[in-house]
Amino acid sequence: MRKFIFEKRKYGFELLMDLHRFEGNPNVFFDPAPHTTDFFEILIFEKANGKIELNGQLLDIVENSFFFISPFQKKSCKIDLSGIRGFHLVFQNDFLSDFFDDKLFTYRLQYFYNSQHPQYVQLENEDYRVIRFALDEIITEIKNFQNDSLHILRPLLYFSLSKLNRLFSKRYNISPDTQSNSTIYKFKELLELNICTIHSVEQYCSFLNVSRHQLNAMAKEHSGCTSKEMISNRLLQEIKMELRYSDKTISEIGYALNFSESNNLTRFFKNLEGISPSSYRDNYQNDSD
Template sequence: MKLFQFSKNKYGAELLMDIGTNTSIPNYFFESELHNTDFFEIVFFTTGNGILELDQQKIEISDNTVVFISPFQRRKWFVNKSEINCHFLFFQDGFLSKFFSDKLFSYRLQFFFNKTKPLFIKVDNVFWLQLRVIFEELIAEIKELRSDSEHIIRSLLYFILIKLNREYSDNYQLSAETETNFIAFKFKQLLQNEITKSRNVDYYARRLQVSRVTLNRCVKAQFGIAVSEMINEFLIFEIKSHLLYSNFSIKEIAGLLDFSEAHHLTRYFKRSAGLSPTDFRVAYQNGSSVF
């Protein structure tokens, strides 16, 4: 699988953020071959067409669609590049998290590392025009970098992300809170990084040094689902990813995800997905929709 890496020195001095349009960044990878990147991406389509297959979701790309892509998410694009108009916003996690001394910043945003909700929104023209003004300011600042440009760029990017988080949260009836509920954000980070180690609620409660009741209350308030449901969503996501995008056997996947036997994974998966792992994989390979 192709991995596209962020170009830190594109503008001479190191800058962990980039913005542009499909005309200024014509080589953007709208590829139908499976690929991923090592940075965050938000793509704003003024004019769109086709389909994006993004980590087990099929997203219809139409006018005023905003797509959110986290690092290393697998994707395939099926679009007509000649009929697209869009802006790209790229950044690496450290661009904001180090500046704000907040390693959880990207986990505070509902649209990154989200395994349960659609990874896109449709925006109206008023909101889109507000964003366009900020985009132009960012582009102008990057073109004429000064010693203090990074501070302006960070603040504008932060503004865009918080506005988008509010819009996304309203759209999917989630909490737009980013400043409180540390426990919920830390839990999301732990799940992203440690779901292969444990699917036990007590494990995460111990890691966070809180009770199961407290953990469940915080997660429910922020993400709208119980801790056990969120663990299940992340684990099913991992199983599906291996089934769709790897050649590992069911036994090997079971070992990777800490199931003692392959049939335990099969039973767990079928209960949630309605298909056995083998049937799920075969259906995808035969072109059937499993999303």
């Protein structure tokens, strides 16, 4: 599978973010084949027709729609390029996390690393105009980069991401708070690092030095789900990606994801998805033909 790598020195100096309009060269940004990136992406469509497959969900592109992609998540794009308008925003975590001395910054944003809700939102025109103003300012600053440009780019990006977090959270009726107990954000990070090997609430509680009751309370407040549901949703997402994009057998997937037996994976998947893993894979392959 193709992986896109962030170009840190694209402009001749190191810059850990970039922003373009689709109108310039849309073919650079869309690939109909499944692919990943090693950076964060936000695809912003003012006008376009098509679909994006992200984390096993096929999402329609509509006016003023935003798609949020975390590093190494798999996506594919089927988009009509005629008359397309919008933005492609990319950045590496260090661009903001180092400045704010907060390695958990992107985990605080509800639209990244979220397996409970689609990583997608459509904005009202008034809200979109606010975000677009900041994006236009970012493009202008990159084009006219000066010694103090980073001091302008960082707050513009921080504003855009934080404003979008509020709008996304309102859409899905979840907490917009990015400054609550950092334990829940650390839990999200641990899920990303360990989902292939650790599925137990108790083990995560041990890592975080909290009780199951405490972790559940924080998880419910942040995501509307229990800690167990967050683990299960993230594990289900990982299984779907293996079924869609690898040629591993069900047994091999079970082994890779630390299920003691393949039957346990099948039972887990069927309880959450309603069909067997093999049927899910068959349906996806038939739809892709």
